[in-house]
Amino acid sequence: MKRTGIAHAELSRQIALLGHTDRIVVADMGLPLPRSLPVVDLALVPGTVGFTPVLDALLDEIVVQGHVMAIESLGGTAGAWLDARDTRLGERQLLSHEEFKAELPHATFAVRTGEATPYANVILECGVPF
Template identity: 45%
Template sequence: MRKSGLLNPALTAAVARLGHTDTFVVADCGLPVPHDIPVVDLSLVFGIPSFEDTLVALLDEVVVEAATIATTTPAEIRAVLPEVPIEEIDHEELKARLADASFVVRTGSTTAYANVILRSGVPF
């Protein structure tokens, strides 16, 4: 058993496959995901796990060089990304960009527009 870090085997495997500039998404439980994009579904019940807890756990594991959010994204979500350059786009454009994501992590969040596309960086 791992001592720390991500415990979900599907999420750990998806993160391990990321390369520089690959994108992945942390999403609320209602975001429509294209059928051909893998989903790591962590949702248990409404609110669990939270978007913020999931995002923080992933930021501890992945080098993120940029993020894309909708202009309607709540401020508390933006606050979790203080060191990450953020691009803001229309929510419909964000949904269109899901087609390029390596995978989506579905949380239990019911906060409207709690979705972020993260671009993987490198630690060197």
């Protein structure tokens, strides 16, 4: 049994398979994810499990060299949270929400949260620890 870190078996497995430049989508409940994209679904009810605890847990486990977010998210809770953690997120790329959704099929997998805040979505690009 793991001593620390993410205990969710499928999420832990997906993280272990990541390589340099692989992309992870952290999504709110409403983001339309492609049917072909593997999804680790953590949503239980609206608000549980939320965007920020999931992103914090992921950032404790992986190296991120950049992130993509929708311009529309800048004024919301997710945008403020991402601004506060810029040092762990690497370079930022801003796209319109429609352009953001067009990037989803290029991700390795997605984590669907129970977040019910509009535009609480981010794509994380993996870096390397060396």
